[in-house]
Amino acid sequence: LKPSRNQAHSLHPSSADSRASTAAMGISRDSRHKHRATGGRRNIHQKKRKFEMGRPSALCKLGAKRVRPVRCRGGNMKYR
16 A cells, blocks of 8 residues: 555654754854845855854743853853
């Protein structure tokens, strides 16, 4: 028996791994993914940079109070 088209698509190995791979991607605050003012796409010609890095949210008020020091630009510290 040949599986139907919908069953074959749902059993594809990459469909199960797609959710796991998005969780492993870095959080970045760059503007290279945006469109130009004319509506065209920008060409991505460099990798992600450290200063464009974003971090997961602090998730406040869930459980015991915990303050994490985070190193910022210039060696300064933020407390989350």
